[in-house]
Amino acid sequence: MNSLIGFVKKYPAPILFCIGLLLYSNTLTHDFVMDDAIVITENVYTQQGVSGIPGILKHDTFFGFFQDESKADLVAGGRYRPFTLIMFAIEYEIFGENPFIGHLINVLLYALTCGLMFLLFQFFFQRIFKSEKAFWAAFFGALIFAIHPVHTEAVANIKGRDEIMALLGSIAAFYFLLKSKKQNLGNWLLVFALFSIALFSKENAIVFIAAVPLYFFMIEKKGVVNALRISSPFLVAALFFLIVRQSVLGMGLGGDPPMELMNNPFLKWDGGRYIPFDFSEKAATILVILLYYLRLTVFPYPLTHDYYPRQLEVYSLSDILPWISFLVIIFLVYKGLKDFRSKPVLSYGLIFFAMALFPYTNILFPIGTNLSERFLYTPTLGFSLIFGWALMKYTSFPTKSAVFLKPGILALVLIFSGLTFYRNFAWKDNYTLFMTDINTSDRSAKLHNAVAGELSVRASGMEISNDRTEKLERSIFHSGKAIEIHPRYKNAWLLRGNAFYFLQRFEEAVNAYQNALRLDAVYPDALRNIGIAYRDGGRYFGEQKGNIVKALEFLNEAEKYLPDDYETMRLLGVANGVSGNNEKAVYYFTKAAELEPDEPMAWFNLGIAYFNSGDNERGEKYRSKAIEMDPNIMEKAGNQ
Template identity: 45%
Template structure:
């Protein structure tokens, strides 16, 4: 049941092309500054140090036939050093085409990301409008979809996915899912578009495997917002199920099977702890408690996205047990969201769907279903966060419809302005690796990985300098960072190597 409001005609602006163009242009404009930025972080793995990507058109066969990271590690088995195994060929194929056309050009990569993000923001609007069409009156539906899309475009937590070229996999995955949903809901029931929707959904999964959660999202969408019975919801979802099965078959045939043993390297398994002589798995209370704390952090970031950082590696998130208040709060909030999905099932279907969508798409990155190799990451909110934004957009539209004043739009404008300013400021951190590491160490000071990364960057850059004073200054800045990395992670081999190199550059051989 939707909120009861007086039925009024849709404002003509929402039916015009300007409503759509405003979303696309807004999404692009927020990230224009990134066009001059360099490669960062895992761009090396998937772009400029990947043997298949840098082979252009000739490398596409290798991309399709191997783990996503194989072209970087260049040796069978080494891609398994990173938890899970990855088959995400779609973005790498685009990177290979881009390399063929432009060579090493981070600017072209950022430009493509901007265009795709603008299209994604537009697709958020189109898909949400179609999704709400069977149950929500136009007076509310169009503003709700537009507000949701604008909030999505402006939300600062998306900077990691957009300002980092490698984040194209996140953009493509959600774009594929939303386009498929739009096609499936274009005419209900049983339109031939659902078959094409299945093919588009397959492309979404080939961008990033978290898209597979939509095999649950789509039946829920038919059931809650499509006014379909349970059996019809399942029957209309068969192209999605078939696409998911095909993806899993392809993925299984390409990826190497692991040995089934837990990863015992802290940088790839945050659920280890140091016992004085080596690493051992956390207790169940510790792993569940630490996970609960990250869940709480995700919700905080959706509501109040500050401060932001790209790094939540150990021990930026400290070890917690289930007796920790923060851990209990995280678990209780998510249990409440699950209960809310049921409570609002008949009472308020938009809320029920939004909560269910968040929980389903979040499950695959929650560290509860499968280990993901890190405690958390802001980019993991890119897909799930849309469910909460849909709820916000819907109720904002209801408020606008019921209000005779401009206050709802004033508050909306202030929120979008605040989000936009935060996004533009946060973008500056992604200029290059050195800028990113220097910026985020203020937030992630307890991350072994970031202390190692910044210390290593200082050491490597210092070694290239001819100004001895500046050189020694940077080398001495690197030492405490690398020492802290080793304090957090005593067997961190890369930190040991970089620290040794730094002492060598300073001629400190003792």
């Protein structure tokens, strides 16, 4: 044990770097997942490489995915995080669409954050403890951050680069500000640049414009004016960021909260429509959200990426859980204020945690979901600071009298590290993530919908088999659960229709698409898919079931949605010909030939239709045209 302690004391930052690296090494073989599509694989600017950088700088972060300003601002205030998108664009330019590179960079940046956090924490603790305890407080504080399982969402998801860079840039700027004994222009500009990188990575870094001067006021006991003066590069960088952000997005918070449950969790179904929560429901639910965040910080199990409605129930102030949360929060506020002078690190950690978490509490405006584990990435800096302080304050570590503490620390490290390493496997790809987390988030409409989609996509690429059928039946189950939770979930109706379509249950598919269109009459995917379902249903009823009446019913509906589709016109020609309506057969085969004039079979079918209608001259004309285009057309027609 003594040799281990000696080794740690010799190489603390490199050890923490290696711990961060090793814990997330099993993510390097993972694929793109979830929101990686928004910022990488389906973002038009990222996909352009370095030539897409001007577009990244000029638009909302989500614009490159939605390509529609109204959709890019689906949640309050918009998003302006160009720095990480520029990183992704450069990576794409050099390496192409390569998830290994994205994961590797995430892991390296996280490992660097862990090592740098130790160096930053030393400044906090050297004013509180003697050198030995100050070292271990900083080390264990950084260690608990490095191994904390709640960070998996930020690190294992490439899109989480924004969280990583926001914190890394902030603490790097903080560290160099503290490290410089004398302020000079070079150091001022370095701090300004590093914090600007943090802000342009993700807006939540702005918490450091309060956290940095607060450090000088609480820990170094400087006056308010002096604390603000020393922190000036942070304040100027924040002003610069806000000016740039305003010039691109404006300063509004997006107007009234959206009335779509997947973008505003504070809605409830009442009388066939969604209405906002009343004060009691919103206040109580927010209190429970805060309790969830506290629980995830100290007891991070089980973990899930999805807390969308109704993973959290609708609470009111008549429930007991909100009041438990209220009492816990009051106690923490009391401790933070009471110990402001006597235990400044404890107070600072509590205040930092609260400030960093506040934008994600839904108090000011709905953020689109109840909560998310990645939102704890920056706040856990405050928790880590408190952990390191408390361990040294209330124990005799690392002296021999702390012999019973050392196994406890080892057990905690092993448990947290094991949970982190194991949780990473869930982030392998969308299918693995969704199928894992549905066991935890079984009341989330969004996740049930995501599972339905993944099962349907997987099944669509399979040969006819019991496994394929089973996947599609499960997809139908999960889309049904999503609709049960969120009755106006148009995408769930769409995915339900898709699963029925792949099972050749065309009438049920059409019904599902119709329900989607009742919710959104111009829903492009539903309009396209219902047309295809009618067309292929018509083929199915005609060719496999011999029900020409049903076939014509479906094909006539298909024509309304697919008026320029060659196959629909061809099938209508065939169906009308089989039913003896030769005039309509000629009409539809003519339309088919006009749509595909280079298709020999189109002209051959038209010729046959004319023969059947008694017009042998035109029949011969178009048959000859088809034979001229393809001398083997007669043989092909016989094999149809």
